[in-house]
Amino acid sequence: MLQMYDLAGADPQLRFSPYCWRTRFALAHKGLPVETLPWRFTEKSRLPPGQEKVPVLLDGPRVVGDSWAIADHLERTYPDRPSLFAGEGGQALARFVNAWADTIVLPAIFRMIVADIPRCLAPQDLDYFRVSREARLGMTLEQAQADRAQRLEVFRALLAPVRRVLETHDWLGGDRPSYADHILAGTLMWPRCVSDFTLLVAGDPVSAWFSRALDLYDGLGRSARTSSME
Numbered sequence: 286m287l288q289m290y291d292l293a294g295a296d297p298q299l300r301f302s303p304y305c306w307r308t309r310f311a312l313a314h315k316g317l318p319v320e321t322l323p324w325r326f327t328e329k330s331r332l333p334p335g336q337e338k339v340p341v342l343l344d345g346p347r348v349v350g351d352s353w354a355i356a357d358h359l360e361r362t363y364p365d366r367p368s369l370f371a372g373e374g375g376q377a378l379a380r381f382v383n384a385w386a387d388t389i390v391l392p393a394i395f396r397m398i399v400a401d402i403p404r405c406l407a408p409q410d411l412d413y414f415r416v417s418r419e420a421r422l423g424m425t426l427e428q429a430q431a432d433r434a435q436r437l438e439v440f441r442a443l444l445a446p447v448r449r450v451l452e453t454h455d456w457l458g459g460d461r462p463s464y465a466d467h468i469l470a471g472t473l474m475w476p477r478c479v480s481d482f483t484l485l486v487a488g489d490p491v492s493a494w495f496s497r498a499l500d501l502y503d504g505l506g507r508s509a510r511t512s513s514m515e
């Protein structure tokens with residue numbers, strides 16, 4: 286069976302990495318069972334040589350790091366299973382969605398939930414997370430998140446292109462989900478798992494789309510452990 290290193294919190298069942306969720310959805314899309322190996326930020330020495338971040342997929346002798354590279358690997362290695370991209374053009378467009386999620390969506394979410402993350406973390410990760418993220422932000426986690434109510438408006442506005450697509454399609458991939466959907470849904474699993482702060486409101490088509498995504502693959506996303514369940 287395939288295995289993947291998956292970021293976990295103090296509760297080993299709390300899995301909250303936006304990148305690992307992209308891979309979880311991609312594997313489910315392909316119908317490939319996976320054993321997820323809970324991993325903490327400070328356990329870099331447990332990862333295969335050369336890997337420093339998760340997800341990392343172990344597929345027999347192959348070690349693949351980086352969620353995009355994993356999706357590409359799965360598509361090439363398992364061509365007879367449902368396609369993640371529906372062809373080369375679809376893969377190129379999904380690449381755009383991946384870059385948009387990484388450079389625009391993810392940083393916007395980060396500034397609204399970053400101070401909520403420590404209460405989910407394993408004790409050994411607390412110092413590492415605070416020191417590394419505060420160095421990146423140039424301020425405390427709490428300062429970074431202080432104006433999140435204002436940031437929320439900007440965040441909802443930046444999802445406008447998704448709303449535009451959803452006017453005519455159920456999924457970013459068209460009439461069925463594709464990896465483009467998994468990228469955005471995976472990214473939104475992160476705040477869902479670690480924070481009570483509401484990012485999407487009922488009535489927003491993006492909220493309805495995310496709800497559909499949570500139900501995919503026997504409710505893989507919906508049944509995932511969240512910090513509010515503890």
Ligand SMILES: N[C@@H](CCC(=O)N[C@@H](CS)C(=O)NCC(=O)O)C(=O)O
Binds near residue numbers: 339340351
């Ligand atoms: N581009 C990578 C990013 C992976 C990534 O940043 N993973 C985070 C967890 S969400 C990580 O492992 N961080 C380790 C650290 O911050 O030390 C991907 O798409 O997989």
